[in-house]
Amino acid sequence: xxxxxxxxxxxxxxxxxxxxxxxxxxxxxxxxxxxxxxxxxxxxxxxxxxxxxxxxxxxxxxxxxxxxxxxxxxxxxxxxxxxxxxxxxxxxxxxxxxxxxxxxxxxxxxxxxxxxxxxxxxxxxxxxxxxxxxxxxxxxxxxxxxxxxxxxxxxxxxxxxxxxxxxxxxxxxxxxxxxxxxxxxxxxxxxxxxxxxxxxxxxxxxxxxxxxxxxxxxxxxxxxxxxxxxxxxxxxxxxxxxxxxxxxxxxxxxxxxxxxxxxxxxxxxxxxxxxxxxxxxxxxxxxxxxxxxxxxxxxxxxxxxxxxxxxxxxxxxxxxxxxxxxxxxxxx
Amino acid sequence: xxxxxxxxxxxxxxxxxxxxxxxxxxxxxxxxxxxxxxxxxxxxxxxxxxxxxxxxxxxxxxxxxxxxxxxxxxxxxxxxxxxxxxxxxxxxxxxxxxxxxxxxxxxxxxxxxxxxxxxxxxxxxxxxxxxxxxxxxxxxxxxxxxxxxxxxxxxxxxxxxxxxxxxxxxxxxxxxxxxxxxxxxxxxxxxxxxxxxxxxxxxxxxxxxxxxxxxxxxxxxxxxxxxxxxxxxxxxxxxxxxxxxxxxxxxxxxxxxxxxxxxxxxxxxxxxxxxxxxxxxxxxxxxxxxxx
Numbered sequence: 001x002x003x004x005x006x007x008x009x010x011x012x013x014x015x016x017x018x019x020x021x022x023x024x025x026x027x028x029x030x031x032x033x034x035x036x037x038x039x040x041x042x043x044x045x046x047x048x049x050x051x052x053x054x055x056x057x058x059x060x061x062x063x064x065x066x067x068x069x070x071x072x073x074x075x076x077x078x079x080x081x082x083x084x085x086x087x088x089x090x091x092x093x094x095x096x097x098x099x100x101x102x103x104x105x106x107x108x109x110x111x112x113x114x115x116x117x118x119x120x121x122x123x124x125x126x127x128x129x130x131x132x133x134x135x136x137x138x139x140x141x142x143x144x145x146x147x148x149x150x151x152x153x154x155x156x157x158x159x160x161x162x163x164x165x166x167x168x169x170x171x172x173x174x175x176x177x178x179x180x181x182x183x184x185x186x187x188x189x190x191x192x193x194x195x196x197x198x199x200x201x202x203x204x205x206x207x208x209x210x211x212x213x214x215x216x217x218x219x220x221x222x223x224x225x226x227x228x229x230x231x232x233x234x235x236x237x238x239x240x241x242x243x244x245x246x247x248x249x250x251x252x253x254x255x256x257x258x259x260x261x262x263x264x265x266x267x268x269x270x271x272x273x274x275x276x277x278x279x280x281x282x283x284x285x286x287x288x289x290x291x292x293x294x295x296x297x298x299x300x301x302x303x304x305x306x307x308x309x310x311x312x313x314x315x316x317x318x319x320x321x322x323x324x325x326x327x328x329x330x331x332x
Numbered sequence: 333x334x335x336x337x338x339x340x341x342x343x344x345x346x347x348x349x350x351x352x353x354x355x356x357x358x359x360x361x362x363x364x365x366x367x368x369x370x371x372x373x374x375x376x377x378x379x380x381x382x383x384x385x386x387x388x389x390x391x392x393x394x395x396x397x398x399x400x401x402x403x404x405x406x407x408x409x410x411x412x413x414x415x416x417x418x419x420x421x422x423x424x425x426x427x428x429x430x431x432x433x434x435x436x437x438x439x440x441x442x443x444x445x446x447x448x449x450x451x452x453x454x455x456x457x458x459x460x461x462x463x464x465x466x467x468x469x470x471x472x473x474x475x476x477x478x479x480x481x482x483x484x485x486x487x488x489x490x491x492x493x494x495x496x497x498x499x500x501x502x503x504x505x506x507x508x509x510x511x512x513x514x515x516x517x518x519x520x521x522x523x524x525x526x527x528x529x530x531x532x533x534x535x536x537x538x539x540x541x542x543x544x545x546x547x548x549x550x551x552x553x554x555x556x557x558x559x560x561x562x563x564x565x566x567x568x569x570x571x572x573x574x575x576x577x578x579x580x581x582x583x584x585x586x587x588x589x590x591x592x593x594x595x596x597x598x599x600x601x602x603x604x605x606x607x608x609x610x611x612x613x614x615x616x617x618x619x620x621x622x623x624x
Contacts, residue, residue: 247433
């Protein structure tokens with residue numbers, strides 16, 4: 001069932017995402033809403049990669065905020081200080097993050113167990129120190145400001161609506177790309193991996209190579225998201241790339257569920273909107289919003305534990321069950 | 333650099349090394365009985381300091397406040413295992429690791445709500461001027477850190493080697509199924525090892541608070557250092573964990589002396605990555621062959 005069901009799932013999700021993405025800026029010129037939705041899109045890009053890594057390759061990374069930071073500072077420095085064209089800067093920063101991912105994953109994925117989780121945790125902390133201390137490039141604790149807006153073929157994308165369309169355009173392309181990977185041969189192999197790693201090995205699959213590739217891809221997507229973030233916001237500082245954010249992203253994919261793309265992406269949209277609920281619900285009081293922001297980490301943590309204890313398949317599992325019931329057919 | 337100055341760095345290194353060793357022992361205990369890396373271990377360190385400060389501010393005498401802080405943290409460790417981990421204890425390590433990550437988020441955040449965002453501190457356990465040792469100064473609190481570490485290590489060794497419960501723990505680290513067949517209550521062993529790990533982390537957090545202060549967000553850093561120490565020595569071996577802790581502390585302190593203080597934390601983390609990559613069994617561990 002799963003190939004067809006997940007196809008339908010991916011399509012349904014894409015339709016929803018596309019509708020939201022297209023309708024929102026047309027319906028309102030609300031700058032705050034646009035900005036919040038840009039953050040949602042940027043998170044969706046990172047989560048698409050992490051969903052692949054966690055839900056299909058069975059690995060967790062506690063360092064993806066570090067890759068987002070590499071992308072952000074890399075592109076900001078290249079475009080803002082060195083003066084390369086925007087597209088080149090973003091591409092180079094993405095490639096840099098991918099290379100970092102490759103270098104980190106190659107040694108740690110050869111090991112059994114969950115050394116990658118700790119290695120990535122250490123990596124995030126190292127990058128955090130670098131972001132704070134390499135002042136010549138990063139501006140240190142004060143951050144780096146005045147990052148130029150995105151510019152394609154001489155056109156500067158400097159309006160909130162323009163940035164919004166750019167980010168969501170990239171987001172859709174990324175989601176399509178990852179959906180294709182899940183549907184195709186790599187996705188099938190990774191599902192086999194979840195069933196039995198030894199069996200998959202015996203079928204002649206180079207498991208380590210596949211995991212390393214997935215990790216590098218997820219690092220590249222995190223870098224891309226960071227690069228877009230830097231130019232969309234115009235300012236970056238180390239706090240955005242701390243361990244807390246890496247952990248929050250793991251919480252999102254866990255709540256989203258394994259072996260599903262739709263689940264984690266819905267979780268990314270929902271949980272990113274949580275602290276900005278006032279952008280969608282106009283009458284919400286400031287106190288409620290502040291309360292939600294204050295308890296964000298608790299909500300994430302408790303949601304993560306609750307999902308893994310009570311509904312290990314996450315939102316993705318609920319989606320699958322919900323799809324199966326009307327047809328009344330297949331068992332799990 | 334004069335020899336007294338160098339000695340000063342060595343003392344500082346052994347001081348933080350003893351703290352890392354206590355946290356590393358916590359990792360080792362839980363890993364030994366469950367095969368899981370407990371990402372919430374650093375939060376026990378934080379809770380030990382913060383809860384002791386909380387009790388001290390309620391006008392309890394310092395020894396009572398410290399003991400209460402450690403005991404409460406141990407109870408929290410037991411409760412955490414009982415509530416969050418036990419329902420899924422038959423799942424793979426990935427699931428259990430995720431639960432400990434979630435637990436660390438919640439514990440850290442709740443500590444911020446309960447104790448506020450500010451730094452807190454305790455007075456030194458015994459007031460008085462620093463002692464002179466061959467031209468280098470040793471703070472009295474440093475002696476407390478070493479003393480408490482030594483007592484903890486001796487007690488743990490005794491528990492492991494001489495008691496029935498310690499042998500049950502060793503049996504669990506080899507095979508849960510076999511241990512259960514021998515009549516060992518493995519669930520209890522896991523619960524107690526979480527309690528002990530929490531107490532060790534809390535003891536470290538308590539002992540270091542008069543020297544460095546503490547706050548709700550010190551857990552991740554302490555956990556990472558403790559894990560680095562455990563990996564450096566070899567995960568699962570208590571003696572190696574202590575050696576790894578002291579070695580890491582020395583390494584850090586000497587890198588401040590000879591390289592740079594800016595990148596002190598980065599240096600120890602790079603060491604962690606290098607050991608993970610090239611000698612995952614640790615400096616004192618033996619490589620184990622994986623069997624199908």
